[in-house]
Amino acid sequence: xxxxxxxxxxxxxxxxxxxxxxxxxxxxxxxxxxxxxxxxxxxxxxxxxxxxxxxxxxxxxxxxxxxxxxxxxxxxxxxxxxxxxxxxxxxxxxxxxxxxxxxxxxxxxxxxxxxxxxxxxxxxxxxxxxxxxxxxxxxxxxxxxxxxxxxxxxxxxxxxxxxxxxxxxxxxxxxxxxxxxxxxxxxxxxxxxxxxxxxxxxxxxxxxxxxxxxxxxxxxxxxxxxxxxxxxxxxxxxxxxxxxxxxxxxxxxxxxxxxxxxxxxxxxxxxxxxxxxxxxxxxxxxxxxxxxxxxxxxxxxxxxxxxxxxxxxxxxxxxxxxxxxxxxxxxxxxxxxxxxxxxxxxxxxxxxxxxxxxxxxxxxxxxxxxxxxxxxxxxxxxxxxxxxxxxxxxxxxxxxxxxxxxxxxxxxxxxxxxxxxxxxxxxxxxxxxxxxxxxxxxxxxxxxxxxxxxxxxxxxxxxxxxxxxxxxxxxxxxxxxxxxxxxxxxxxxxxxxxxxxxxxx
Amino acid sequence: xxxxxxxxxxxxxxxxxxxxxxxxxxxxxxxxxxxxxxxxxxxxxxxxxxxxxxxxxxxxxxxxxxxxxxxxxxxxxxxxxxxxxxxxxxxxxxxxxxxxxxxxxxxxxxxxxxxxxxxxxxxxxxxxxxxxxxxxxxxxxxxxxxxxxxxxxxxxxxxxxxxxxxxxxxxxxxxxxxxxxxxxxxxxxxxxxxxxxxxxxxxxxxxxxxxxxxxxxxxxxxxxxxxxxxxxxxxxxxxxxxxxxxxxxxxxxxxxxxxxxxxxxxxxxxxxxxxxxxxxxxxxxxxxxxxxxxxxxxxxxxxxxxxxxxxxxxxxxxxxxxxxxxxxxxxxxxxxxxxxxxxxxxxxxxxxxxxxxxxxxxxxxxxxxx
Numbered sequence: 051x052x053x054x055x056x057x058x059x060x061x062x063x064x065x066x067x068x069x070x071x072x073x074x075x076x077x078x079x080x081x082x083x084x085x086x087x088x089x090x091x092x093x094x095x096x097x098x099x100x101x102x103x104x105x106x107x108x109x110x111x112x113x114x115x116x117x118x119x120x121x122x123x124x125x126x127x128x129x130x131x132x133x134x135x136x137x138x139x140x141x142x143x144x145x146x147x148x149x150x151x152x153x154x155x156x157x158x159x160x161x162x163x164x165x166x167x168x169x170x171x172x173x174x175x176x177x178x179x180x181x182x183x184x185x186x187x188x189x190x191x192x193x194x195x196x197x198x199x200x201x202x203x204x205x206x207x208x209x210x211x212x213x214x215x216x217x218x219x220x221x222x223x224x225x226x227x228x229x230x231x232x233x234x235x236x237x238x239x240x241x242x243x244x245x246x247x248x249x250x251x252x253x254x255x256x257x258x259x260x261x262x263x264x265x266x267x268x269x270x271x272x273x274x275x276x277x278x279x280x281x282x283x284x285x286x287x288x289x290x291x292x293x294x295x296x297x298x299x300x301x302x303x304x305x306x307x308x309x310x311x312x313x314x315x316x317x318x319x320x321x322x323x324x325x326x327x328x329x330x331x332x333x334x335x336x337x338x339x340x341x342x343x344x345x346x347x348x349x350x351x352x353x354x355x356x357x358x359x360x361x362x363x364x365x366x367x368x369x370x371x372x373x374x375x376x377x378x379x380x381x382x383x384x385x386x387x388x389x390x391x392x393x394x395x396x397x398x399x400x401x402x403x404x405x406x407x408x409x410x411x412x413x414x415x416x417x418x419x420x421x422x423x424x425x426x427x428x429x430x431x432x433x434x435x436x437x438x439x440x441x442x443x444x445x446x447x448x449x450x451x452x453x454x455x456x457x458x459x460x461x462x463x464x465x466x467x468x469x470x471x472x473x474x475x476x477x478x479x480x481x482x483x484x485x486x487x488x489x490x491x492x493x494x495x496x497x498x499x500x501x502x503x504x505x506x507x508x509x510x511x512x513x514x515x516x517x518x519x520x521x522x523x524x525x526x527x528x529x530x531x532x533x534x535x536x537x538x539x540x541x542x543x544x545x546x547x548x549x550x551x552x553x554x555x
Numbered sequence: 556x557x558x559x560x561x562x563x564x565x566x567x568x569x570x571x572x573x574x575x576x577x578x579x580x581x582x583x584x585x586x587x588x589x590x591x592x593x594x595x596x597x598x599x600x601x602x603x604x605x606x607x608x609x610x611x612x613x614x615x616x617x618x619x620x621x622x623x624x625x626x627x628x629x630x631x632x633x634x635x636x637x638x639x640x641x642x643x644x645x646x647x648x649x650x651x652x653x654x655x656x657x658x659x660x661x662x663x664x665x666x667x668x669x670x671x672x673x674x675x676x677x678x679x680x681x682x683x684x685x686x687x688x689x690x691x692x693x694x695x696x697x698x699x700x701x702x703x704x705x706x707x708x709x710x711x712x713x714x715x716x717x718x719x720x721x722x723x724x725x726x727x728x729x730x731x732x733x734x735x736x737x738x739x740x741x742x743x744x745x746x747x748x749x750x751x752x753x754x755x756x757x758x759x760x761x762x763x764x765x766x767x768x769x770x771x772x773x774x775x776x777x778x779x780x781x782x783x784x785x786x787x788x789x790x791x792x793x794x795x796x797x798x799x800x801x802x803x804x805x806x807x808x809x810x811x812x813x814x815x816x817x818x819x820x821x822x823x824x825x826x827x828x829x830x831x832x833x834x835x836x837x838x839x840x841x842x843x844x845x846x847x848x849x850x851x852x853x854x855x856x857x858x859x860x861x862x863x864x865x866x867x868x869x870x871x872x873x874x875x876x877x878x879x880x881x882x883x884x885x886x887x888x889x890x891x892x893x894x895x896x897x898x899x900x901x902x903x904x905x906x907x908x909x910x911x912x913x914x915x916x917x918x919x920x921x922x923x924x925x
Contacts (some may be wrong), residue, residue, distance in 0.1 A: 161909075162913055168653065168909050169906055327914075370795050447571040501778065518912070519628060519654065
C-alpha cells in the first residue's frame with residue numbers, strides 16, 4: 051500500500067488522474083455533441099433509413115395479413131390458384147385495405163415484380179364493395195333481427211365464449227371496428243357490420259360453429275369468393291399473381307438486390323432475368339470503366355498543369371490558379387451546356403474542322419451523346435479536384451531535390467521519375483480518390499451529354515427515386531454502389547496505403 | 556460547460572423555431588407547385604393574379620413539378636406537407652393517387668359547372684382520368700421539323716410516321732428517352748391499327764415488333780430527357796425533326812421565328828392538371844378547394860390559352876380561346892385540339908401505362924444501351 055502515490059486530497063494519484071482525464075473527455079464530448087447529434091440526425095440516420103429500404107418489404111404482410119397467412123398452405127409451384135379459404139381471407143383484407151386506401155399502394159409495389167398487378171388491385175378495390183355476399187347479411191338479418199342490431203353485435207364480440215366459437219368472425223369484426231373508428235370516425239356499436247363480417251360468420255356457421263343466436267342459413271346458396279374475384283378480373287385465377295404475392299410476403303426480401311444485379315425470384319429459386327431486361331450489370335461495369343477513364347484523363351491533364359502552377363513565381367501562379375478555379379465557380383449546368391454547343395455536329399469544333407477541311411461536311415464527327423461526350427465533359431468538370439491536391443502537394447516538394455539529383459548526374463527523366471514523382475504520389479492518390487468517387491455518383495452531366503451509351507448507374511437510381519418511386523430498388527442499387535466504393539477504397543489502402551494520401555501541405 | 560449548455564439550448568430553440576415556422580403556414584398564404592418558365596407564367600397571369608386580387612391570399616410559386624412525385628412522398632413520410640397544390644402530368648397523378656399521396660375529390664362537388672349549367676363531370680369528360688386528378692390543359696407530344704432541311708421536291712413531313720422514313724427524310728431525329736409515345740408510334744407506323752396498339756403492346760411479339768421498328772432509326776436518333784432539348788436541337792440545325800411538347804414548338808416558331816414547321820399527324824394527347832396533396836389541415840384544404848374551383852372554371856382555363864399554346868381541358872372553354880396576349884395572333888390554330896391539327900390523334904392510355912411502365916421502361920433502357 052505504501053508504494054501508491056497519493057494526491058493532495060489523499061486519494062490515490064492514479065484514480066485522481068483518471069478522474070481528471072474522464073472529466074476532460076466528457077467536456078470534449080459535450081463540446082462536439084451538437085455537431086455529432088447534427089451529423090447523426092441529418093446524415094447518418096437518413097442514409098441508414100434509405101439503405102434499410104433495400105430489404106424492407108412489410109407492405110405486403112401489413113396490407114394483406116390474413117391472405118399471407120392463408121397462402122402458407124399453398125404450394126407456389128402449383129399450376130392452380132389457391133382455394134376458397136385464401137380468397138375468403140383476401141376478401142376481408144381487400145375490403146379493409148380499400149377503406150384504408152392502401153390497396154393501390156400495394157398494387158404499385160407488386161407491379162414492380164409483375165406487370166398488371168397495379169390495375170388488378172385498383173380494380174379490385176372498386177369491385178370488392180359490390181360482391182354478392184350481401185345475401186349472407188340478408189339471410190342472417192332476416193332470420194333473426196338480433197343480427198341487424200349493432201349493440202347486440204358489440205356485446206357478442208365482447209363475450210369470450212362467442213369469440214372462442216367464432217374466431218374468424220371476431221377477427222373480422224375487430225378489424226372492421228378499428229377501421230370504422232379511424233377512417234370514418236363512427237362508433238362500431240351504432241353500425242351494422244359490413245358484408246365481409248357476415249361472410250366470415252356464414253363460413254363459420256356452415257362449418258358447424260355454434261352461433262350466439264341459432265339461425266338456419268343452410269338454405270342460402272354459398273357465394274364463391276373466388277368467382278367473385280374472378281368476375282372483377284380473371285387475373286385472380288392466374289397462379290402467377292399468387293406466386294408473386296407469396297414470394298414477396300415475408301417482411302424482408304432480397305428481391306431488390308437480386309433485381310439490381312439482373313436476377314429475379316422465379317418459381318424455383320433465383321433465376322436470370324430475360325435478356326431484354328438486363329441492364330444494371332452493364333451500367334455498373336460501364337460506370338466503373340468510365341469513371342476510371344475520367345480519373346486517368348484527369349491525372350494526365352492535371353499533373354502537368356499542377357506542376358507548372360507549383361513551379362511558377364507565385365504572381366503568375368495565382369493568375370493561372372484563377373483560370374483553374376473559374377470554371378469551378380460556374381454552374382454545372384452552364385458548363386455542361388457549353389460542351390453541347392462546342393461538341394455537337396453543327397457545333398463550333400465541327401464547324402472549324404470542316405472549315406479547315408479536316409472533315410467532310412456530310413461526315414461530321416460524333417462527339418456528343420455518346421461516351422466520348424461524357425468523358426470530355428466530366429473530365430473538364432472534375433479537373434480542379436485533381437489539380438488542387440496535386441498542386442498543394444507539389445508545392446511542398448523542395449526544388450532543390452531535383453537540382454541535387456541532376457548535379458549528381460541524373461538525367462531529366464531519372465530526376466523526375468526517381469526523385470520528384472514519388473514525392474507527388476500522395477497528391478495523385480488524393481486527387482484520384484476525389485475524382486473517382488465524385489464521378490461514379492454523377493448523373494446530371496451523363497444525362498445531358500451521355501446519349502444512350504454514356505449514362506451511368508446513378509441515372510437509373512435517380513429515375514427510380516423520382517419517377518418510378520421504386521425506392522427499394524434505388525436503395526439496393528445505391529447500397530451496391532456504396533459497397534463497391536468501399537471495396538475499392540480498401541484495395542487502394544492495401545496497394546498505396548491511405549497514409550500516403552495528402553490533400554495539402 | 557455553461558457555454559455548451561447555452562449553445563445547445565440555442566440550437567434546440569432554433570430547431571424548434573424553424574420547425575414551427577415550416578408547419579405554421581401563414582394563414583394567408585398558399586404554395587402552388589408548377590413547372591416554371593413560360594408555363595408558370597401563364598398560370599400566374601390567368602389564375603394566380605386574379606385570385607390574389609379577388610381574395611387577398613398570397614400565392615407562392617414553387618417550380619418543383621419535375622420532382623414532385625418523389626418530394627411529395629418524402630414530405631408525406633416526414634409528416635410535413637408544405638405544398639398546397641401541385642401541377643403534375645396525368646400519369647404522375649395516377650401514381651400519386653395509388654400511393655395515397657394525393658386526395659381523391661368529387662369533381663361535381665369541387666369543380667365549377669360550365670356557364671350553361673353542364674356539370675363539371677360532363678364538361679371535363681374523358682380528361683377526368685383519375686379520382687385525384689383535376690385537369691387543366693390538353694397538350695400534345697408532337698413533331699417539329701426544319702423547313703429549310705426538307706429535301707427539294709419532297710413534301711414536308713406531316714406527322715409521327717415520317718420520323719421512321721429515313722429514305723424520304725434523311726437526317727437526325729430526336730425522340731423522348733422513355734417508352735411512352737415512342738412504342739405506340741412505332742407500332743402504328745408499322746401498320747398496326749390504332750385500336751389494336753395497346754393490346755399488341757401487351758404481348759412479347761408486339762413489344763419486339765415496336766423495338767424492331769425503332770431499331771430502324773436508332774442510330775439516327777438523339778434521345779432527349781427535357782422538353783427544351785428538341786427546340787434547341789432544331790434551332791441549332793442539329794436534327795431534321797424531333798418530338799416535343801407542342802407549346803415548346805409554338806414558342807420556337809411564333810416567338811423566336813425559327814424556320815420550323817409543325818407535323819401534327821398522330822400527335823400524342825396528354826393531360827396536365829392539379830392534384831391536392833394528402834395530409835393538409837382542414838383550413839388549408841378549404842383554401843385550396845376554393846382556389847381550385849376558381850382556377851379551373853370555364854373562363855380561367857380559356858384565359859390561360861392566351862399565354863401558352865395548350866388547350867383548355869374543358870369543352871366549354873374552347874370557344875372562348877382568343878388571341879395571344881402579346882403576339883396578338885389567334886391561338887386556336889395552335890391548339891392541339893384544333894380540328895385542323897387533330898385529324899389523327901393518339902390518346903395516351905394512362906391506366907395501361909400505369910401497369911406497363913415499369914416493365915417497358917426497363918426493356919426500353921436495356922434496348923437503348925445495347
